[in-house]
Amino acid sequence: MRVKFLLASAALLFLFFGAQAQAEKFTIGFQPYDTISYQVIVNAELGLWKKYMPQGTELEFTPALQGSIVANNMLAGKAVAGYMSVMPATILASKDEQAEIKIAASLGMSEGTRCSLVLVRKDAPQFKNAEELARWLDGKSIAAPKGSASDQYLRRFFNKYNVKPKEYLNQSIEVIATNFRIGKLDAASAWEPTVSRIADNVGEGYVRIAADGSAADNYDLGILVLRHDFIKNQPAAAKGYIRSELEAQRYLLEPANQKNVIEMVAKYATGIDKSVLWYSIYGQVPVDRQNPVREWKSFYFNKLERENIAAVAPFLYSEKVIDKPKLKDWVVDDSIAREVFKEAGYTPVDEQATLGYIKGAKPEASPFK
Numbered sequence: 001m002r003v004k005f006l007l008a009s010a011a012l013l014f015l016f017f018g019a020q021a022q023a024e025k026f027t028i029g030f031q032p033y034d035t036i037s038y039q040v041i042v043n044a045e046l047g048l049w050k051k052y053m054p055q056g057t058e059l060e061f062t063p064a065l066q067g068s069i070v071a072n073n074m075l076a077g078k079a080v081a082g083y084m085s086v087m088p089a090t091i092l093a094s095k096d097e098q099a100e101i102k103i104a105a106s107l108g109m110s111e112g113t114r115c116s117l118v119l120v121r122k123d124a125p126q127f128k129n130a131e132e133l134a135r136w137l138d139g140k141s142i143a144a145p146k147g148s149a150s151d152q153y154l155r156r157f158f159n160k161y162n163v164k165p166k167e168y169l170n171q172s173i174e175v176i177a178t179n180f181r182i183g184k185l186d187a188a189s190a191w192e193p194t195v196s197r198i199a200d201n202v203g204e205g206y207v208r209i210a211a212d213g214s215a216a217d218n219y220d221l222g223i224l225v226l227r228h229d230f231i232k233n234q235p236a237a238a239k240g241y242i243r244s245e246l247e248a249q250r251y252l253l254e255p256a257n258q259k260n261v262i263e264m265v266a267k268y269a270t271g272i273d274k275s276v277l278w279y280s281i282y283g284q285v286p287v288d289r290q291n292p293v294r295e296w297k298s299f300y301f302n303k304l305e306r307e308n309i310a311a312v313a314p315f316l317y318s319e320k321v322i323d324k325p326k327l328k329d330w331v332v333d334d335s336i337a338r339e340v341f342k343e344a345g346y347t348p349v350d351e352q353a354t355l356g357y358i359k360g361a362k363p364e365a366s367p368f369k
Contacts, residue, residue: 024234025058028241029070029082032063032268033173035114035192035281036107036222037083038261039248045264048247053240063268065172068147071225075099080230081241083107085115085149085191089223090312093331094322100228102330105242105337106305107222108249110295112213113285113360114220115191116153119199119207121180124187130215134161140186143169143176147321149220150189152312155319156216180206193280197272201287202279202363209286220295221308231336243340246355249297250346253356258282259367275368284360294360296353300337304352 030037043049044061053059064070067084071092074082077099084092093101108114118133127133134157142165144151157163171179173194179185180198187210197203213219224245231238251257262278269277279285284292298305309332317325341354348354 024054024056024237025060026081026230026234026237026241027060027062027073027079029062029064029073029079031065031067031070031083032265033065033193033272034067034083036085038265038281039107039245039252040083041265041268042251042261043244043248045267046248046251048251049241049244052243052247054236057237057240059241065174066145066148068145074101074225074227077227079227080234080238081224081226084223084225085152086221086223086309086312087149087152087316088147089225090309090316090327091147091322092225093327094313094316094324096328096331102226102228102231103223103309103327103332103334104226104231105224105245105334106298106301107224108295108297109222109305109308110213110220111291111293112153112216112218112220113289113294114222115149115189115195116213116216116218116220117150117189117191117195117209117285118154118157118187118211118215119180119190119195120187120210121183121185122200122206122208124208124210127210130157130211131161133210133215134163137163137165137187139164139166141165141167141169141184143171143179143185143188144190145172145176146170148191150191152315153213153216153218154189156218156315157211160216177206192285193269193272193277196276196280196283196285201283201285202276202366212286212289219304219308221305223309239336239340242336243344246299246337246340246344246346249299249355252281253297253358262368273368275363275366278366278368279363282358282361283366284362287362289360292359294358296357297355298352299341299354300334301332302352302354306332 067088070082
């Protein structure tokens with residue numbers, strides 16, 4: 001009997017320590033000062049991933065100030081998934097000799113109302129159209145974080161309207177905000193929530209939004225990227241995480257959850273008023289847009305998302321940012337996203353937005369007064 005007891009105890013210990021040995025810890029890279037990462041904050045705060053990833057899995061959510069930083073961490077094997085705009089995602093995926101990266105799901109898309117925005121100093125003239133704005137930009141000091149979606153937008157804007165700035169500076173969003181405050185910048189492009197923080201809609205009033213993405217036919221697209229070796233070696237974990245991302249997007253889209261979302265985001269995007277954080281994703285920007293839709297959540301890639309992704313690599317190649325005009329065919333792969341969407345039983349709301357829309361509201365609609 002004692003032998004049986006010892007054998008049974010040994011078996012239990014083996015199962016326990018075996019399970020402990022199989023427990024995996026993964027790092028998710030995101031940008032707390034970017035609206036495309038608000039849903040990962042929801043995921044982290046509500047622990048949605050715990051419902052769908054294998055038992056024993058541990059996640060560490062690591063913040064960064066720019067998508068290129070998240071990309072570098074993924075190249076170095078320090079993160080298995082990352083949240084970024086389509087431009088840094090494309091740059092990352094072009095480096096397949098360093099690491100194979102898959103563009104796996106959509107985080108949301110807009111007609112250039114998140115990071116495809118031209119900001120001008122508060123005393124700039126009122127411009128009747130984009131051409132008039134472009135001529136004013138000639139000879140001016142302009143900045144953007146290079147390698148970001150905002151950089152992509154300004155490059156497109158410069159090309160379309162033949163803008164020749166005095167200098168085009170590589171500055172972080174914090175430096176851009178500071179330089180506008182002290183009068184050292186004429187114009188820039190940045191992303192939310194920094195835009196709302198320093199603009200005259202609900203923020204400090206140092207800048208005015210003079211154009212959005214429609215001025216240069218530039219959409220904003222957020223991308224969830226995953227390392228291919230993570231998908232290959234940990235398929236259940238990869239699928240489970242993408243499933244939790246779907247749940248987080250649905251939570252963010254529900255109007256009744258807006259206040260809760262911003263309360264969670266405020267824990268990470270410190271130093272920014274909650275009314276600004278709310279406006280950065282749920283407000284109408286620019287305030288005079290005819291189309292009130294702020295963004296839509298597609299989750300997987302429909303025609304518009306695929307066209308947007310396909311157009312970025314040739315553009316970056318022509319600008320000598322990457323060394324190849326086209327990504328490998330296997331890079332854009334939303335098969336897991338489509339699978340979990342189907343298994344979840346959701347019905348697309350239309351051909352463009354599979355989950356739903358965020359319609360921008362006026363400042364007075366904010367739950368934070």
